[in-house]
Amino acid sequence: MIWETVRLAVKAIFRNALRSFLTVLGIVIGVAAVIAMVTVGQGSSKQVTADVESLGANVLMIRPGRRAMGPGSSSAQARPFDLKDVDHIIEAVPEVETAAPLGGRSLTAVYGNENYATQVQGTDNRYFHATDWPVVMGRPFTASEERSGRPVCILGETVRTELFGYSDPVGETIRLGTLSCDVVGVLEAKGASSFGTDQDDVVMMPMRAFQRRIAGNTNVATIFVSVRDGASTDDAKLEIEYLLRDMRRIGPEEEDDFNVMDMKQLASMLTGINDVLTGLLSAVAAVSLLVGGIGIMNIMLVSVTERTREIGIRLAVGAQARQVLMQFLVEAVVLSLLGGVLGIALGLALAAVGANMLSVPFTPDPLVVLMAFGFSAVVGVVFGFFPARRAARLDPIEALRHQ
Amino acid sequence: MTADAMPPLIRFTDVARVYGTGEAEVRALDGVSFDIMPGEFVAIMGPSGSGKSTAMNVIGCLDRPTAGHYFFNGVDVAGLSRDQRALLRRHYLGFVFQGFNLLPRTTALENVELPLIYKGLPARERIAMAREVLALVGLEGREHHDPSALSGGQQQRVAIARALAGAPEVVLADEPTGNLDTRTSLEIMDLLVRLRRERDLTIVMVTHEEDMARYADRLIWMVDGKVARDEPMPEGPLHAAPRHQEAGA
Numbered sequence A: 001m002i003w004e005t006v007r008l009a010v011k012a013i014f015r016n017a018l019r020s021f022l023t024v025l026g027i028v029i030g031v032a033a034v035i036a037m038v039t040v041g042q043g044s045s046k047q048v049t050a051d052v053e054s055l056g057a058n059v060l061m062i063r064p065g066r067r068a069m070g071p072g073s074s075s076a077q078a079r080p081f082d083l084k085d086v087d088h089i090i091e092a093v094p095e096v097e098t099a100a101p102l103g104g105r106s107l108t109a110v111y112g113n114e115n116y117a118t119q120v121q122g123t124d125n126r127y128f129h130a131t132d133w134p135v136v137m138g139r140p141f142t143a144s145e146e147r148s149g150r151p152v153c154i155l156g157e158t159v160r161t162e163l164f165g166y167s168d169p170v171g172e173t174i175r176l177g178t179l180s181c182d183v184v185g186v187l188e189a190k191g192a193s194s195f196g197t198d199q200d201d202v203v204m205m206p207m208r209a210f211q212r213r214i215a216g217n218t219n220v221a222t223i224f225v226s227v228r229d230g231a232s233t234d235d236a237k238l239e240i241e242y243l244l245r246d247m248r249r250i251g252p253e254e255e256d257d258f259n260v261m262d263m264k265q266l267a268s269m270l271t272g273i274n275d276v277l278t279g280l281l282s283a284v285a286a287v288s289l290l291v292g293g294i295g296i297m298n299i300m301l302v303s304v305t306e307r308t309r310e311i312g313i314r315l316a317v318g319a320q321a322r323q324v325l326m327q328f329l330v331e332a333v334v335l336s337l338l339g340g341v342l343g344i345a346l347g348l349a350l351a352a353v354g355a356n357m358l359s360v361p362f363t364p365d366p367l368v369v370l371m372a373f374g375f376s377a378v379v380g381v382v383f384g385f386f387p388a389r390r391a392a393r394l395d396p397i398e399a400l401r402h403q
Numbered sequence B: 001m002t003a004d005a006m007p008p009l010i011r012f013t014d015v016a017r018v019y020g021t022g023e024a025e026v027r028a029l030d031g032v033s034f035d036i037m038p039g040e041f042v043a044i045m046g047p048s049g050s051g052k053s054t055a056m057n058v059i060g061c062l063d064r065p066t067a068g069h070y071f072f073n074g075v076d077v078a079g080l081s082r083d084q085r086a087l088l089r090r091h092y093l094g095f096v097f098q099g100f101n102l103l104p105r106t107t108a109l110e111n112v113e114l115p116l117i118y119k120g121l122p123a124r125e126r127i128a129m130a131r132e133v134l135a136l137v138g139l140e141g142r143e144h145h146d147p148s149a150l151s152g153g154q155q156q157r158v159a160i161a162r163a164l165a166g167a168p169e170v171v172l173a174d175e176p177t178g179n180l181d182t183r184t185s186l187e188i189m190d191l192l193v194r195l196r197r198e199r200d201l202t203i204v205m206v207t208h209e210e211d212m213a214r215y216a217d218r219l220i221w222m223v224d225g226k227v228a229r230d231e232p233m234p235e236g237p238l239h240a241a242p243r244h245q246e247a248g249a
C-alpha cells in the first residue's frame, strides 16, 4: 500500500513536472548550500590540521594578551613584546633553536605603473631559517640592514609577479604606502595555505625598519619560536612561560598576560574558526530550507484545491481519511526528498569545485548527506501535513460537486 | 418475487435530511420510508430539487440522516463513524455519476483499479480484475485510453466498470444517462440490466427520462422531500399524475 502511495505521488509530481521543479527549488538550494559548505568546511579543517602538523610539532607562537583570539585577546591592554624579548628567549631557553619577531600591516606596493595591495611583514632572517623558507633570488637581509632599520625588502613570489612580471626585481626600488624600499631578494614560492590564502602574497622587511617606518613603535606582535630537534615542545613552552612571567613581573596569583600556543592549539583554533563559519553559513542555508518548506506547503494547498474532485472520487470508492492524508503527505515528502536529492547532487558538485579552487581535499561525509536527506524528509512531513489534513477532512459530497 | 421472506438490504424509516436552520431551513428529505430488497432495480424520479440526490447520498453512506434511521443490511448507518462508512462504500457500494467523475489524465484501467487499491489488492490481481470488468462493459482494447480520448458513452462505461470492480452489492446511479444522447443512454441501460442479471446487483437509479426508468422494476416518485408514489413500474405513462399535481400546485 505504501509503495502504491509512493508510486501515485511520483506520478502526480511528474504530471506537473515544471511546477514541481520550481516548487522544490528552495529545498534544492538550501540542501545544496548546506552540503557544499559543510563539505568544503570539513575539507578545509582537515587541510588546516594537516598543514599545521606539517609545519612541525616543534613550533610555538607567543602573543601578548591572555587568549589567542576572541574577547580578552586585545593586545592593547597587555604589554607588547619587543626585540629584546626575542633575544632573551633564545638565550635563556636551551630547548629553543631559534626565535623570530613577526608584525604585519596591509599596504599597497607600487612599482612603476603597477600597484598591488599586500601584507608587509616585519621579521628577520631567523624567520626564514625557522620556517625553512629560502630566498631564491638576491639575498637575505644583511646584519647591518637588520640592525639599522634601513628600508629594504624581500618579495613573496606573488608580489614579484604582480609588480615585475618577467623582469628582475633585485636592485629595484618599490614604494610601500609612502615608504620607498629597495628590493634585495625574492622568497621561494610556497603556494596557498589551508584557508586558501596565498602565502606568497607578502613583502618581508627587517623588523626594525618595519617598526620605525611603518608601525611607528617598537612592538613585536608575535614571537615565532622553533624548538630544537629532540627537545620537548611542552618543556620549551613551560620554560618560556616561566621566563616571560619573570621578565614581565607577574605575581604568583596573577594570570599570564601573554599566551604561548603550540601547533595543536593553533590547529584547533583555526579549525574552530572554520567550524563557526560553517555553522553560520549553514544557519543561512537552514533558513532557505524553511522557505523551501513553505513553498511546498503552498503548492500542496493549491494541489489539494485543484484535485478536490479527485479526493471526492477516492472517498466515494472507499478511501478512508487516513489514506487521503497519507496520499498527500507522501506526495509532499517525495517532493521534498526529490529536492533533497537534487540538492545533495548539486551541493557535492559545488563542493568538489570549491575544494578544487581552495585546494583543500574533497571528502564528502556520508553522515552529512544522510542528514540532509533526513532533513528534507522532515521538511516534507512538517509542511505537507497541513495541506494533507485539509484534503483528508473534505466532505465527499461537496468534493464530488466541486467546480 | 419472494422479497417479503428476505430482510431488506436498504431500509429507510422516517428519514429526514435538513439543511440550514430557521428561515434558511431546507427539508431535502422529509420523512422518507421505504425498503429495498436485494436484487431490486429501483428508479427514483421526481421534479428537480425534490430530494432524489440527497436520498442517493444517504443510501451511499456519503451523508447521514438528520433524523430517522437508515439500516443497511440491518446496520444503523447513523451509528457508524466516517471511516466505517468509507468501509461500507468500499465493500458494498458502487457509484455511477451523471458527470462520470473519472480521474483525468488517468487511463481507463487505472480508473477501474481505483476501488481495488483501497481494497488492498496486489497490483497484478488488480490489473487482471480491472481488465476483466472493462471487457465486461465492452471496452476491451481501450484499457490505456485517457478519459479525454473516449466518448461520453465510453466514459460512462468506464465509470460503470469502476463501480463494479469492487464487487458491490448495490450500484447507485444518479442520472447516469443525463449527459448522453438517447441511443447511447439506451445502450448504457441495456448494459446495466445485463450486469444486474449476471452479478445479482441491486440497482438504485435516479432519472428524469421515462424510457430509462422503464428498465427498472419499481418506481419511487419524490416530491418536496417526500415519497409521493412507490409502486411496481406501471404500464402507462409515468409522468401523467405528478405533472398534473405540479400544474395544480
Ligand SMILES: Nc1ncnc2c1ncn2[C@@H]1O[C@H](COP(=O)(O)OP(=O)(O)O)[C@@H](O)[C@H]1O
Pocket (backbone or CB within 6 Å): B019, B020, B026, B027, B028, B046, B047, B048, B049, B050, B051, B052, B053, B054, B055
Ligand atoms: N448542501 C446543501 N446545502 C443546502 N441545501 C441543499 C444542499 N444540497 C441540497 N440542498 C437542497 O436540498 C433540496 C434537494 O436537493 P437534491 O437532493 O439535490 O434534489 P434533486 O436531486 O432531487 O434535484 C434542494 O432544495 C436543494 O437546494
Ligand SMILES: [Mg+2]
Pocket (backbone or CB within 6 Å): B052, B053, B054
Ligand atoms: Mg439531483
